[in-house]
Structures are given as structure tokens and as C-alpha cells.
Amino acid sequence: MADHFAAVLNPPSDGSAERLARIRAGLKSRHAREWRFRAYGIAATAAAIAFVVILFAMIFAKGLPAFWQAKMDLDVFFDPAIVKVEPKPVQQEGQSAADYRKAVLDWERAVTLVNWNRVIEAAVRAKAPGFQIDTRQVLTVVETNERFVLRDMFVENPGLLGQTVPVRMLASANVDNWLKGTIDRSLPDAQQQLRDQARGLADQLYADGTIGMRFAWNIFVNVDSRSAPAAAGLAGAFVGSLYMMLVVILLSVPIGVMAAIYLEEFASKGRITDFIEVNINNLAAVPSIVFGVFGAAVFINWFHLPLSAPIVGGLVLTLMTLPTIIIATRASLRAVPPSLRAAALGLGASRTQMVFHHVLPVTFPGIMTATIIGVAHAIGETAPLLLIGMNAFVASVPATPFDQSAALPVQIYLWQGNENRNFFEARTSAAIIVLLALMLSLNAMAIYLRRRLERRM
């Protein structure tokens, strides 16, 4: 190239024909190079898009089947010969609340001690009369926590005694694997998760429609479970993440917006403002795990806040989200036309009035968009939560942000490590789909708001 320029600047004395010929001779290879360069660009872009497609295809291919799960329709007979318990206690007059609770707890304990497995076994056998199978093998077909489901039904309504009720029960995770083919059917007996008889029973019940693939509501309404993998759900993690989102929004929006207003509208440009600015830009680029280490040291170790509580997670994520919100709010404050400020000041408004009455309302959609994007990013964050103890196994829905809780991304982390691999790979992908759906809907909301803002401005 440089020599072409030289050729142009210093025309050779021997005429332009030779020069032209030289340029022509070079053209072919130059155009080939141009074409190659362009091809690299297309290839790189195509590769980037291919990664998006592959990632989503893999997640959906693995995760979508998990939303349909093997469930069996049984007719459960609450056999008085098996369910032998006293009637439920009633609060006596003069009995203290504590004493009554103790009596109820004692009764519930007695109900728990009932051999519910026998009730379940009878219900399963009734669906496959004459099928030769041991008691233990029958029970491997049904998820282990179904006995607690029956117990809770009975505790709720002791009048069920002696009655037959249709109940839709979860088949065990191993049955789900067997019927979906996520385990190789040709493996020898010793490597199968279910024994020979149980596999036969599962196949027969599936063939006659007792077991069917039904929508897995339990993923949304159940909490995590270790002993009963087929019943494990996301309810606790979802609520935990929701609480954290709430904490992040309640804290980071007011603090972030006010900080941005100060820096953009009030602070005189000087060394301190510069320092704060450098600080905020750096905080935005600090690895999330450092915030986790900070949270563990300060919130857990110094302030003794509860481990694995959404409030602590929310605080850590707030500190992480703050720089994003400050930077975005400053950008939208800067985008407000100066004429607006001049008009307000010219009519006699004070600086504070100008900012709060005239500038801030215009930036509102921009702040909203930044907040949503920041929050969407924060709820997908995993590493800092692991360090404040949220990787603990919590099988309950937190009632307040101060209770122990799981969180969606941490639930994904815990599930991918589960030993029942062929079942939990799909469950994990399903949890990822839920998390991505939540994030995508938040982002879609942000895009919608931005469009509306642009139209109005």
C-alpha cells in the first residue's frame, strides 16, 4: 500500500502507462485479500451466532423434556387396618397454646409413624393385579416422598379414613429415566438403576396408561429435595431470588440515583469527584467473587447476619449493582438537553428544584431500563452467593428475607452436582430455562420501556 501512495505522490518519469499496469497487476491479489478479510468477518460473526444457537439448542433439548414427568394415577385406600391412629386432638378449655401444640405434634408424629408405604404398595398392586414383584421393588417405582404427601392429606383431613381417593403420584426418578430412555435399556442388570421386576412393572403401567408423562407442576410449587429427586422443585429458590431482587431494587435504585444526581448535577469537578468517579468505574469491573468475599467478611463475620439469608445476598448484589445504576443514570442525566436546565434556572428555579422537578422526570424511563438490566444481571450471579452460605441445602420457602433460603442460580449449581446424574441433567436444564425466562422477560421489559422512551422524546 505504501508504495502505491508513493507512486501517486511521485509520478514516475517514464509515463503513466507502466504505473497503471502495476496497479492492475496488483489488483487481483488485493481483491482476493479483500474477499478473504470479508470472509473472516462473516465467519467470526457466524461463529458468534452459532454459539448462541448451540447454547440455547442444548439447554432446550435437555431441559424441555424435564417439564413432563412420569406420574401415576392411583386409587389410594386409607385402610383402617394400616392407618391406626387416635382422632385428632381438639384444644381443650384452659389448655395453653404450647400444650395444645404439643398434643397436635404428638398426634402428627403418630400419623407419620403409620406405615404409609403399605398403603402405597396396595394402591400400586391394585393397578397391576397378579404381577409378581417384591414389596421393596414396588416401592422403588413410587417417589419416596409420596408417603409424606399421603400423611399430609390425612393430617389435613382425618375424615379420609376408610375411603378410597384418586391420587396422582410422582413416579420415582429412576422410573422417569427408564421410561424416557435417559438410561441405556440394554445395560446389564447390575448397572441398571431399577431392578428387573420394577422395570417390568413400570413398562406395564406405562403401557396401560396408569403412568403417563404429565406436566411437572411440582418443579414450580415444590421445594428442593434430596431424598426424593423426582419431587425436587424450584419454589424456595424462586422466592429467595425474588426477595433478593426486592432488596436490590429497594436499596440500589434510591442510593444509585441519588449518587448519580450528586456527581452529575451538584459536584464541582475536582479531585474528589474524579476520585469517586474512578472508584465507581473500578467497582463496576471488580470480579463478583470479590464482593462475595467482602460479604462473607463483613456481613457474616463482623455483623453476624444470618448465613444463606436473602437479605445478605441482596446486600452483596446491591453493592455489585450500584455502579451499573450510577453509570447508567449519569448517562441519561447527561442526555437531557441543556436547554431544559437553562429554562428552569432562567425562570428562577433553584438547582435542586431544577434537578428534581424538571431533569429527573425526563430520565425516569432511562433509570428504569438501567435498573431492570442491572437487576436481571444480579439475579443470575452465583459466585458471591456461594460464599455467604447460600449453597446450603434448604428445603423450605423462606417466609421473610431473613430466613434461610436457596436462590435460582445456586439451585442450578447444586443440582448439576447431584449424583443422580441422568435425571438431574434434565432438571438442571429446566431450572436454567426458568432462570433464563425470568431474565429474558426482564430484559424484554427494559427494551419495551426504552422504545417507549425513544418515541416520546
Next chain:
Amino acid sequence: MNSLITAAVLLALLGLAYQLGWSKSRRLETAGAKLHSRPSYHGYLTVVWALAPALVILLFWLLFSDRITQSYILSLLPPDVAALTGADLFSAIRRVRDIASGFGVAGETQPWENAAGQSLREFNALTFAIVTAAAAGAGALAMLWARSRIAPRFRARNEFEGVVRVLLIACSGVAILTTAGIIASLLAESIRFFSFISPIDFFFGTSWSPGFSTTGNEAHGEYGMIPLVWGTLMIAAIAMLVSLPIGLMTAVYLSQYAAPRLRDTVKPVIEILAGIPTIVYGFFALVTVGPFFSNVGALIGLDIRATSAFTAGVVMGIMIIPFISSLSDDILRQVPRAMRDGSLGLGATKSETIRQVILPAALPGIVGAFLLAVSRAIGETMIVVLAAGNSPYLRFNPFEPVSTVTVTIVKQLTGDTDFASPQSLVAFALGLTLFVMTLILNVVALQIVRRYREQYE
């Protein structure tokens, strides 16, 4: 119940104060006086003065009530019970509290317990009444004082705006406080760690085997962080080898070649990659990419482990593509149009213009983007936790499992609430190292990018 009463008292104070301030100034105004500030500002200012002392009193009570109540209960206990320790004392106090709250305890109560419960209940009621009354009284006094200041010449708006400004400054101080907090907490815990292990062994040791954390165990193990830093750098290098060419070429293609419509559809698709939580990438690496590489390696006779520096690096590279491409896009767009047009006008092809004019002009900015991306790769956690294999040995083959600084922080700090052993304290020293590494990269990168922007503005 109590917090509801407190909230009601505060709300009443708020409403009353606003009303008092507003009505007095309003009366002055209707009487013909020319007010400096609008009546609503007098109202706001009265509210500020009324709430401030009440909130301070309530805050103090919140901080110290638990300790005061605890010592009161201790004084109620008979000497033989008060001499108990640990869980026994805790349960004795718990019983007294339960009796006092009216919930009661199961089983027989001892006479002293009933008496203690009774006095605790009276004590609680009394202290609550005193604190609430004190807060309300102080608030009311301050409110009356603030009201007495209202006069036509009184500059209520200026004073209120001063309060607002203090609030704004406090909010922007949060960013500084966070940085200071991160540095202070990491330093404090690291110093505790260095009281066990000498810094030289930590920073220059080549063997990592911390052993298990057991109290009273004098054998600490080895804490050389060189293998971890090596693993981190190796993965970051692989990630950059993947993401820099793809990201940069994507940015070049989209900003210089692609038609606007193609650009507007492709860009958001690629940016989806930036919004996906890192745990999802980790799962993708573990379940899809790792086994894929391992199979490919088996085909060509190369021993590639499914979880290795290579797997983690490639997936991390995919994650960083949108980061590089959107930063480079910004930077390429800041190159003045005149430079591009000049080159094209002299007969250079598009690719020659890009390679020899635009990219050299944009080089400093791209270097800055590169450094920011490196800092992000170094701090990335979840991908390496799942896909790098966690094997802290000094290995130079990228197809073998490695460990990184972030993985080790997670490993040493999760599930451990006892911050006294070197095994968990080392996480803070590693966190500090990581923080300093990324801080330097960020400061340098942001400085370069900033100077680059100024160059073309």
C-alpha cells in the same frame, strides 16, 4: 404489633409536622406577609426536624435493646440457673421469653419461671412505652422548635435543600465506602492469614495442599499460590485467544461491512451471550463442550480431559466475545470518518483501510478493551468451578485439569463459618490478590480508553 405501633407513631409525627409547618406559613402568607419559601418547603423542613431525633432514638434502641433485655433476664434468673452456661442457659432464657410472650412452654413451669416471665412482660411493655414516648416526645419538641422558626424571612427552602444535598453526598459516599470496605476487610483477614503462613511462602510457593481445617490442628499444609495463578493465567490466555479474533472481527464486520438491517438484528443476538449467567456457561462446558473435546481428542489420538484448562478457556472465550465486540465496536466508531474516507479516496480497498488505517488508529482503545476483558477472565468463577477440573498442580499441558484463584476461594470458603483457621483465611489473601490484579488491569485499561477517547473528541 409493636413495630406497627412504632410505624404509626412515626407516620402520625410525619403528617402532623407537615401540617403544622405548612399551615403556619400559609397563615402568614394569607395575612399578607411575603414568604421567602413556599409553604410546602416549611412543611418538609418541619418533617425533617421532627423525624430526625425520633429516628435516632429508635435506631439506638434497635441496636441495644437485645443486650438490655438479655441482661435484664439474667438478673431475673435464680443464682443456680444463672450459673448455667451455653445451651442450658440459652434454653432457660428462651423459656422465660416464651412465657412472657404468652405463647407458653410445653410441660410444667416452675414458679420462678412464671414470675420471671411476668416481670419480663412488664419490663418489655414498660421499655417499649418509654422508648416510643421518648421518640414521640423528642420528635414533638423538635417539631415545635422548627415551627417556632417559621417566619416570612426564614429560608426554609435553602435549609431543606441543604439536607437533600447532604443525603446526596452520603449516597455517593457509598461507592467509596464499598471500595474502602473491600480493601479493609480483605487486608484485615489477610493479615490474620499471614500470621500463620509467611507471605513469601504464599506468593512464591509452588505447591498447594492446604489440608483440612480442624480446630487445634497445628499442621497447616502448604499454601503456594503459583499453581493457582498459573492456572488462572493459562485459562485467561486461552479465553483471549478464542474471544479476541472472533470478537474483534465481528465488530469490524458489523461496523464496516454489514448492512444496517443485518447489523440491527445480529448485534442483539450476540449480546444475548453477555446476558447469560455464568453458571449456565459452566453447565454448558461441563455437559456439552467438555465431553465434545474429549471425544474429538480421542478421535485424533490426543488425550484431552473433559474438565480441563482448555474446556474452561474456550467456554470463557465464548462468554467474553460480546464484551470484546461491543467495546471494539464503540472504539471503531470513534475513529474519525475523515481518516476512513481519506484512505478510501486514495484507492485503498475496504480491508486495506481497516487494516492499515482504522485498526492502527483504534489500537490503544482496543488494547484497553483487551485488558478489561483479561480482568474479567481472571475474575470469572463459575465456569472454572465447574469445568476446569480443580486440580491445583503446576501443569503446562492445557488439556489437563487445573485450578484457579477463584475456584480456590470458593472451595476454601464455602460451608465454613469459622474464620479462624488458615484454611479459610487463605481465601481472603487470595481475594486480595485477585482484587489487586484486576484493579491494576482496570485502572490501566480505563486510563488508556479514556485517553483514546479524548484524542478524538
